[in-house]
Amino acid sequence: MRAIWSGEVSFGLVSVPVKLYSATTSHDVTLHQVHDADGGRIRYQRRCEVCDEVIDYKNIDRAYDDGEKSVIITKDELSELPADESKEIAVEQFVPAEQIDSMVLDKSYYLQPAGKSAKAYVLLRRTLRDAERVAVVTFTLRSKTRLGVLRVRDDVIVLQGLRWADELREPDFDIPSSRVxxxxxxxxxxxxEAYSEDFDPERFTDEYQQQLQTLIEEKLESGEEIDTEATFGEPEDEDDSGDVVDLxxxxxxxxxxxxxxxxx
Structure with a gap:
C-alpha cells in the first residue's frame, strides 16, 4: 500500500501524526474504447475551441461560467487558497454513530501512525472505543476541504468521508397511499424471518465482472468470434405476460x- 497523504489528527492540544491510505479499491475490469470497424484505439485530445490547437495539460486553467459571463481561475490562485495547504485532520465533535445518516457516507481511508511512537495514536483509538462515539472531522485532500468521521475498525482508525449537508437531494416525488x-x-x-442471518460479505460476488473476465479470457484464447451460449449457457426466458402479481x-x-x- 502507498500512502496518499500525511499529516496529523488534532483534538484539543493533542496531535497524532498519521499517514493516509485508501481502504477500498475497484475490482472492475478496465476497458478502453476502440473503433468497431478496425479496432483502432480511440484517443481523446484537449483541443482549444478558439485556436483549434491541442493543449498541454500544463497550459490548462479552470473557469467558472454563471450563464452570462465566465471567469478564469488559475493554478496559482487555486494553490493560494488557505485550505489547500492544510495538513490537519481537525476533530470538531464526538457524536453517537447512529446520528450519522448512511446516505452521507463516502470513501474510506486507513490511518497509520507516523513517527517513532504510536502512543498518541493508541490513545485516540482507545478514546474512540471507550466513548462509543465517532469523531466528526474536517480535513483537506487533493485541494478540497472535506468532512469526515473517525472510527475504529479492528485495531485501525478509519477516516470515512462524509458528504456535505447541501449535497443531499430531497425526493421530489409523491408516493401513492396504499392499504396493507x-x-x-x-x-x-x-x-x-426466513431471510434473517448474519451478514457475510464474502458470500456475495460481482457476477457481471466474473462473466466479463470469462469473456475476455475466452476471446484471448479462442479469438474474436466465440459462442456465448456455449460459454455462459442459454439466457433464461423472461416472464413478459404482464399479469398483475398477487402480493x-x-x-x-x-x-x-x-x-x-x-x-x-
Whole structure:
C-alpha cells in the first residue's frame, strides 16, 4: 500500500501524526474504447475551441461560467487558497454513530501512525472505543476541504468521508397511499424471518465482472468470434405476460421457497 497523504489528527492540544491510505479499491475490469470497424484505439485530445490547437495539460486553467459571463481561475490562485495547504485532520465533535445518516457516507481511508511512537495514536483509538462515539472531522485532500468521521475498525482508525449537508437531494416525488392488511404484514414479517442471518460479505460476488473476465479470457484464447451460449449457457426466458402479481400469493411463495432452500 502507498500512502496518499500525511499529516496529523488534532483534538484539543493533542496531535497524532498519521499517514493516509485508501481502504477500498475497484475490482472492475478496465476497458478502453476502440473503433468497431478496425479496432483502432480511440484517443481523446484537449483541443482549444478558439485556436483549434491541442493543449498541454500544463497550459490548462479552470473557469467558472454563471450563464452570462465566465471567469478564469488559475493554478496559482487555486494553490493560494488557505485550505489547500492544510495538513490537519481537525476533530470538531464526538457524536453517537447512529446520528450519522448512511446516505452521507463516502470513501474510506486507513490511518497509520507516523513517527517513532504510536502512543498518541493508541490513545485516540482507545478514546474512540471507550466513548462509543465517532469523531466528526474536517480535513483537506487533493485541494478540497472535506468532512469526515473517525472510527475504529479492528485495531485501525478509519477516516470515512462524509458528504456535505447541501449535497443531499430531497425526493421530489409523491408516493401513492396504499392499504396493507394485517395478514400481508404478518406474511412479510415471516419472509424477513426466513431471510434473517448474519451478514457475510464474502458470500456475495460481482457476477457481471466474473462473466466479463470469462469473456475476455475466452476471446484471448479462442479469438474474436466465440459462442456465448456455449460459454455462459442459454439466457433464461423472461416472464413478459404482464399479469398483475398477487402480493399475498407472492409473499407466501417466497416464504415457502426460502424455507425449502434453508432446509436443503
Amino acid at each position: 392488511s394485517a395478514k400481508e404484514r404478518q406474511m412479510a414479517e415471516s419472509l424477513v 399475498m400469493e407472492a409473499l407466501k411463495k417466497s416464504v415457502d421457497a426460502r424455507r425449502k432452500r434453508r432446509a436443503a
